[in-house]
Amino acid sequence: MVRFADRMNLLTGSEIRELLKLTAQPDIISFAGGLPAPELFPVEGMKEASMKTLDEMGRAALQYSTTEGFVPLREKIVARMKAKNNIDTDVDHVLVTSGSQQGLDFSARVFLNKDDVVLLESPSYLGAVNAFKACEPKFIEVPTDNNGMIMEELEKILAKTENVKMIYVIPDFQNPSGRTWTLERRHKFMEIITKYEIPVIEDNPYGELRFENENMPSLKSLDTKGLVIFLGTFSKILAPGYRLGWVCAEAEILAKYNFMKQAADLQASTVAQMETNTFLDMYDLDEHVNKIKEVYGKRRDCMLKAMDAHFPKECTWTHPDGGLFTWVVLPEYINAKEMATQCLEKKVAYVPGGSFFPNGGHENTFRMNYSCMPEEKIEEGIKRIGEVIKANLR
Amino acid sequence: MVRFADRMNLLTGSEIRELLKLTAQPDIISFAGGLPAPELFPVEGMKEASMKTLDEMGRAALQYSTTEGFVPLREKIVARMKAKNNIDTDVDHVLVTSGSQQGLDFSARVFLNKDDVVLLESPSYLGAVNAFKACEPKFIEVPTDNNGMIMEELEKILAKTENVKMIYVIPDFQNPSGRTWTLERRHKFMEIITKYEIPVIEDNPYGELRFENENMPSLKSLDTKGLVIFLGTFSKILAPGYRLGWVCAEAEILAKYNFMKQAADLQASTVAQMETNTFLDMYDLDEHVNKIKEVYGKRRDCMLKAMDAHFPKECTWTHPDGGLFTWVVLPEYINAKEMATQCLEKKVAYVPGGSFFPNGGHENTFRMNYSCMPEEKIEEGIKRIGEVIKANLR
Known part of the structure; x- marks a missing residue:
């Protein structure tokens, strides 16, 4: 059998x-x-971008390319994270993934041994839980309220729990709750995790889709110790069909994600990256x-x-x-x-x-x-x- | 830290x-x-296919779709495996992956616990070894000669080794050796693995690129017990830039690969699948x-x-x-x-x-x-x- x-x-x-x-x-x-x-x-814009890409660099678009991703697209991702999330970074700290779902899968594989503990909001995104399960961790749910994760509860858990290897959060318009963390919670959170030095996966697929009130700073923008791994995606601001997301992290951490990418599927689609890059050159995404x-x-x-x-x-x-x-x-x-x-x-x-x-x-x-x-x-x-x-x- | x-x-x-x-x-x-x-x-053909796809079903192409993959493309994959590899199967036994590299990663994750044994040809494809390593197995190399894996050596290893959970082989124009298994070796191999009931990953990225002599039957076509998992890809017969490969396996096994796909990155690119399908409708891949x-x-x-x-x-x-x-x-x-x-x-x-x-x-x-x-x-x-x-x- x-x-x-x-x-x-x-x-x-x-x-x-x-x-x-x-x-x-x-x-x-x-x-x-x-x-x-x-x-x-x-659709029309992507068609124009697609034609232009295949006309001007068709052979390169259909060929293998680097694991890290297409440099001009990563440059645009860097600029966008600066503009929207106040994150200061550069192309060497960005890896293009197959949607941010792949960033979740890699996060688990980079940080979690069997029976290690991952903390997450209660409730949290089902697709993340599923991806993490493949590494057989223990889940501890941190209670939340309308202002996001409750910091007193997080501190209590961290004080008494061994082997917490990763904290997974969606501070903006959370899936499934729709809630957004307050500024105060964000600062308190960074204070706590800086003390405990635990890597944080900040998943931000919806952050740009704010209908009212002010933008909140991303956790990554408040990170002084290189502990936050930021996951972004084109799925909700452009289209999910190309399967393009990204990971932004400190060099030592991103190197591990790059190794995972190479082992998992070599690279994100060259043609999808180039066509998306051309679209961003031709049209105003904002x-x-x-x-x-x-x-x-x-x-x-x-x-x-x-x-x-x-x-x-x-x-x-x-x-x-x-x-x-x-x-x-x-x-x-x-x-x-x-x-x-x-x-x-x-x-x-x-x-x-x-x-x-x-x-x-x-x-x-x-x-x-x-x-x-x-x-x-x-x-x-x-x-x-x-x-x-x-x-x-x- | x-x-x-x-x-x-x-x-x-x-x-x-x-x-x-x-x-x-x-x-x-x-x-x-x-x-x-x-x-x-x-390049021109893919441009035509791309325009036609975005014209006729642009919204669907840019949207999420099913984990298993685009049905018309899977139908063509089924027909191609029949024509080229003599494999009798149907769409329900095919999963579209991000290149066959992803099929390798999933194979390890589906079958290997830490310290389990995987057998492979000596030498074997480096990218497979890398993917498997993420599951921390032990590797046993099976000696090869100009006719492929040496069956007496395989039998010796199987007779004395516990926890062999998977055998990875590239019977056609192997990477790196360029060698192809003889018909006799193929039959003997199937006899042995049928006796031991060990899953076999048959990686076939180059099989269609034969310059001389007769095609050999795929291991999957000789499989009476549903033990062979066949990995195919469009990378070497069309283009690697779209990152499209596939896994063909028995229902119980393929279900596990589908779960992995969902956890790993939800699905292969909708637009890549549809454009490739349109290309195959418009042009003669042979x-x-x-x-x-x-x-x-x-x-x-x-x-x-x-x-x-x-x-x-x-x-x-x-x-x-x-x-x-x-x-x-x-x-x-x-x-x-x-x-x-x-x-x-x-x-x-x-x-x-x-x-x-x-x-x-x-x-x-x-x-x-x-x-x-x-x-x-x-x-x-x-x-x-x-x-x-x-x-x-x-």
């Missing part, structure tokens, strides 16, 4: 991606995915991001307004200042997974929240995405979910 | 990729890489492969002829029937790594062979690539290497 490695016992398909298959039916109103709105993709923010902001408003109108007062939900998600907490006696089946019968879908807690529990929660449904469907979908919730109230 | 995972002690940059940086200087005659000839890339074979065949002839003329009789080298490489054995007292420095001074490069033996030794060997240099440079380069070898003879 063929025997698999132990790590395979922990890996199962993501419930989200399985659910997404169900919700791909066109008559379903789906708030389940984390998909960007495809009607906003700059202008494009502004369009996205305008549309998503309206959809968020629409969803929150509909929730106010249709969800019973026994529920609470978050008010995201940006990003793609809001997070709903039901009365404890309602199981959101069971309720999801009732909702699917009414042709509306969300992701039950239990999967976002690596150590289980919290089955009375769910995640709602507002970025890829038009407003009239958002209103109708929320109305239907509201009816199902009300039918489940005691 | 930041602590890294134990596996990172084993991972260092590939010597080949470091060497490739050196040899990228335009005045170097490089036989070091494993690069396809860029002048043969169908015709293109015939052009590649014609050019590479001539370059091989040129290299072998030049070796006959310029290498001293104290050296031996392989006669590849296809693929990209020939393998040179020097007298034992010559160190090919030291000699590489001397060759670089004469502006000519190869890869020292020691790196292809995971357990070390064999420093008197080197790998030569003939696919990406024009014939006049091949002749000149071989002449220079011949002079250096002669200067090192005792």
Whole structure:
């Protein structure tokens, strides 16, 4: 009999991606995915960029290239991190990855032995939990509130826990909660991790999609000891189909990510990197991001307004200042997974929240995405979910 | 201090990729890489395919898609494996990966716990060894001769070794040796592994590039027990820049690879898959492969002829029937790594062979690539290497 490695016992398909298959039916109103709105993709622009790239450097675009990534694209990434996240760095500290998901996988492989401890927000991004599981760590969930990770709880855990090798956080418009850490929490966090010298994975896929209030400084921009590994991606500000993300870290740490990249798949797609670089030369990405923010902001408003109108007062939900998600907490006696089946019968879908807690529990929660449904469907979908919730109230 | 995972002690940059940086200087005659000839890339065809894809299904191409891969592309992969490798399968048994390198990484992660044993040909592909190292296995090298892996040696090893979890082989135009297993060896191999029920990774990046003699059946086509995992790629028959390869395996095994893919980077590039699929709809890939074979065949002839003329009789080298490489054995007292420095001074490069033996030794060997240099440079380069070898003879 063929025997698999132990790590395979922990890996199962993501419930989200399985659910997404169900919700791909066109008559379903789906708030389940984390998909960007495809009607906003700059298809014509990417076509122009693609033609220009293949015309001007076709042979190089179709060939192998360096593991680290295409230098002109990394230069643009450096400039963007400076402009948007106040991070001072250079191309030697950037590695291009296959989406930021690959940055998550590499983070685990760079830092985690079996049974090492990884800390993360409770709840946290399911795809990160899945990637980390392949290294068989222990997860400790750090409690959160509307201002982000609770620093007193983090300190308590660090004071009593051995072998904490990595802390994974999404400080801006978190997946799944939609919450953003306050400035005070960010400073306190950096103070704590600087004391303990623990590497931090700062995952920032949504940071540029802020609809209101001021930008917060990235943790990486507050990092004086080279402990923060920053993960960025073009998936939410341009398009996910090219699978381009990046890792920015100190030299000694990034060298390890480069080795992992080489072993894992040699390099990110040359042609995807060059075409994206050409697009960024030809078009104003900020202008494009502004369009996205305008549309998503309206959809968020629409969803929150509909929730106010249709969800019973026994529920609470978050008010995201940006990003793609809001997070709903039901009365404890309602199981959101069971309720999801009732909702699917009414042709509306969300992701039950239990999967976002690596150590289980919290089955009375769910995640709602507002970025890829038009407003009239958002209103109708929320109305239907509201009816199902009300039918489940005691 | 930041602590890294134990596996990172084993991972260092590939010597080949470091060497490739050196040899990228335009005045170097490089036989070091494993690069396809860029002048043969169908740049215009890919441009047409790219425009058509973005015109007809741009939004879908730029969006996330399924982990398993784009169904029409997987259908073409299935048809191609039937036509070229006599493999009977269907789309449900195919996963699209980021090059076949990713298939190697996943193979290790699916099958290998720390200290498990992996068997491979001696020598074997350095990139595979590197990928496997991230799972901290033990390597046992199985001796080979001009007919491929030596089956008596394989049997001896299997009879006395516990925890052999995987066997990695490249039966066609092996990297680095250029050798191809005989039919008899293939049948004997399948008999042995069927008895021991050990999963086999059959890596087949070069199989279609045969210049002479008959095609050999793939191991997968001789597999009655679902033990062979077949890795294919578009890198050598179309272009590596899109990073598209595939894994074909039995359902229970492929499910594990799918979980790994989801955790590692969600999916292969949607746009790369769709554009490649469109290219295959618009153009005849066989015709293109015939052009590649014609050019590479001539370059091989040129290299072998030049070796006959310029290498001293104290050296031996392989006669590849296809693929990209020939393998040179020097007298034992010559160190090919030291000699590489001397060759670089004469502006000519190869890869020292020691790196292809995971357990070390064999420093008197080197790998030569003939696919990406024009014939006049091949002749000149071989002449220079011949002079250096002669200067090192005792």
